[in-house]
Amino acid sequence: MDYLAQTFHLLRALFPRLVEGFGVTIGVGISAMALALAGSLLLLAPRMAKSRLIRMPVESYIELMRNTPLLLQIYLIYFGLPLLGFFPSEFLCGVVGIALQHTAFLVEILRGGIESISRRQWEAASAIGMRRLATFQYVILPQAFLRVMGPLGNQLIILVKDTSLVSAIGVMELTMVGKMAIERSAVSIEIFMAIAVFYLALTTLLGVVLRLIEQRTAARL
Amino acid sequence: MTSRREFITHVSGAAAGAGLVLAQGEPAAAQQPPAAAAPGKSKLDEVRARGKVIVGVTSEAPPFGFVDDKGELVGFDIDVAKLIAKGIFGDEGKIELFKQGFAARWPNTQNGSIDFGIMVTTIYADRALQVAFTRPYIDSGIVVVVKRDSPVKTIADLNKADHTVAHLTAPVQEERGKRLYPSAKFLTFDAISAQFNAVKLGRATAAQLDAPVALYYLKDNPDMRILDEWLTDVTGNSIFLRPDDFKWWLFLDTVVAEMLGGSLYSPYKALYQKWFGKEPPRARA
Numbered sequence: 113m114d115y116l117a118q119t120f121h122l123l124r125a126l127f128p129r130l131v132e133g134f135g136v137t138i139g140v141g142i143s144a145m146a147l148a149l150a151g152s153l154l155l156l157a158p159r160m161a162k163s164r165l166i167r168m169p170v171e172s173y174i175e176l177m178r179n180t181p182l183l184l185q186i187y188l189i190y191f192g193l194p195l196l197g198f199f200p201s202e203f204l205c206g207v208v209g210i211a212l213q214h215t216a217f218l219v220e221i222l223r224g225g226i227e228s229i230s231r232r233q234w235e236a237a238s239a240i241g242m243r244r245l246a247t248f249q250y251v252i253l254p255q256a257f258l259r260v261m262g263p264l265g266n267q268l269i270i271l272v273k274d275t276s277l278v279s280a281i282g283v284m285e286l287t288m289v290g291k292m293a294i295e296r297s298a299v300s301i302e303i304f305m306a307i308a309v310f311y312l313a314l315t316t317l318l319g320v321v322l323r324l325i326e327q328r329t330a331a332r333l
Numbered sequence: 334m335t336s337r338r339e340f341i342t343h344v345s346g347a348a349a350g351a352g353l354v355l356a357q358g359e360p361a362a363a364q365q366p367p368a369a370a371a372p373g374k375s376k377l378d379e380v381r382a383r384g385k386v387i388v389g390v391t392s393e394a395p396p397f398g399f400v401d402d403k404g405e406l407v408g409f410d411i412d413v414a415k416l417i418a419k420g421i422f423g424d425e426g427k428i429e430l431f432k433q434g435f436a437a438r439w440p441n442t443q444n445g446s447i448d449f450g451i452m453v454t455t456i457y458a459d460r461a462l463q464v465a466f467t468r469p470y471i472d473s474g475i476v477v478v479v480k481r482d483s484p485v486k487t488i489a490d491l492n493k494a495d496h497t498v499a500h501l502t503a504p505v506q507e508e509r510g511k512r513l514y515p516s517a518k519f520l521t522f523d524a525i526s527a528q529f530n531a532v533k534l535g536r537a538t539a540a541q542l543d544a545p546v547a548l549y550y551l552k553d554n555p556d557m558r559i560l561d562e563w564l565t566d567v568t569g570n571s572i573f574l575r576p577d578d579f580k581w582w583l584f585l586d587t588v589v590a591e592m593l594g595g596s597l598y599s600p601y602k603a604l605y606q607k608w609f610g611k612e613p614p615r616a617r618a
Contacts, residue, residue, distance in 0.1 A: 190536075191530055191531075191534050191536070194534045194535045194536055195534065199535070199536070202520070279523065280522070280523065280524075280527070281522075281527075282499075282520045282521045282522050282531075284521070288502075288521065288523075291436045291502050291523060292502050292504055292507075292521070294436050294439060294440075295435070295436055295439075295502045295503050295504055296459070296504040297459070297463070298439035298443075298459075298460055298462075298463030298464060299439075299463070300436075300439055300440035300443070301440060301444075
């Protein structure tokens with residue numbers, strides 16, 4: 113059929129550029145994910161600290177990041193830093209913007225997981241003479257880890273999809289490549305669908321990896 | 334040749350037909366999907382039956398389409414669209430302004446979300462393969478905007494590795510860049526305001542902008558200037574619509590022709606003066 117042949121021809125011609133954009137998307141995604149995971153582990157202890165003085169700054173950070181749109185934050189970083197004399201690349205601004213917001217969500221997910229383990233387990237461990245650190249490491253953490261795997265996976269998939277927002281500051285990732293191709297050819301639905309397939313492949317892969325980790329952890333318990 | 338529209342009609346028609354056959358063996362004549370009659374129906378009839386016209390516009394490109402101090406969507410393109418609504422209904426209020434991004438204008442035209450679009454759109458041959466254009470309703474051209482104190486004087490000055498030029502997603506801008514200043518770094522945005530801000534805040538040395546848009550922005554930004562040398566000859570901004578609707582195209586093109594030099598010249602001239610402060614340059618009085 114003519115229509116199918118045309119579409120196929122167009123997408124095949126576009127394919128190398130989509131793959132290039134997909135590479136950038138993966139780059140942004142992995143960098144932001146690593147930064148966000150590291151950041152959340154770093155902020156977890158102060159977030160759960162007994163002292164309000166330590167907790168307050170982290171809590172304010174989380175509220176600020178969670179309650180403002182990511183697109184706005186990315187714009188602020190990209191267009192705001194030059195006012196202070198800094199000119200980080202658009203890639204870096206995008207990665208940091210995504211990581212800053214997702215750190216806030218990840219901290220809350222991790223905290224929720226740890227707090228969901230019954231206090232009695234702490235008491236029981238203490239009763240058989242375990243120290244707090246050992247209790248945390250051998251009793252609480254493995255169970256908490258299993259519990260957070262679900263929400264953590266959700267959040268990381270959201271992170272991957274949020275990488276499309278960095279197209280607003282000119283990072284040539286998948287969505288941007290698609291937008292430009294649509295401007296060029298005025299063929300839209302077909303290109304949007306092709307892009308969706310790329311994202312779907314990436315998030316599905318991520319989902320499978322996360323489930324594997326989950327299963328392995330569960331088997332070891 | 335099979336178009337996408339026909340393809341979708343065929344596939345959905347076949348699917349619906351199969352469903353009906355499975356459900357009950359009714360006479361085939363009753364199963365003709367109404368979609369089969371749709372290609373013959375013009376937007377013009379649809380618009381008149383609906384009682385208002387849905388127009389795709391931008392809110393990001395002053396003075397063509399933008400939100401003013403009172404929060405209202407105004408601009409030259411908006412006023413021209415209202416003039417067309419007046420031509421159809423005798424009432425410029427029978428219009429729905431459909432705000433859309435620049436990339437969204439093509440799918441929205443093709444899938445019928447808008448009746449036509451009027452949003453600083455230049456006619457290019459490859460675009461004309463996908464949508465229909467009326468004759469241009471205003472002249473335009475592309476200029477380069479830089480900071481007032483920038484050392485860049487000519488377009489050739491931009492051709493250095495330490496310069497960055499902000500482009501819009503429109504690929505013609507990138508191609509022009511590759512031709513005229515291949516050594517410079519390119520940055521691409523999907524909003525004209527982001528492009529302009531990139532220069533203002535020092536992210537880019539220069540930006541390609543439509544001439545009237547650049548002139549308008551400069552009124553409020555005395556720290557910026559336009560290079561004397563233009564990037565293009567005069568181009569035409571035009572109204573775009575679905576390509577397979579001759580009746581609707583003929584109506585819109587006739588209205589534009591009348592604006593440029595006919596019964597609608599007076600209101601058109603008034604609009605032009607309102608937004609650009611001078612008389613239309615090429616219209617027949």
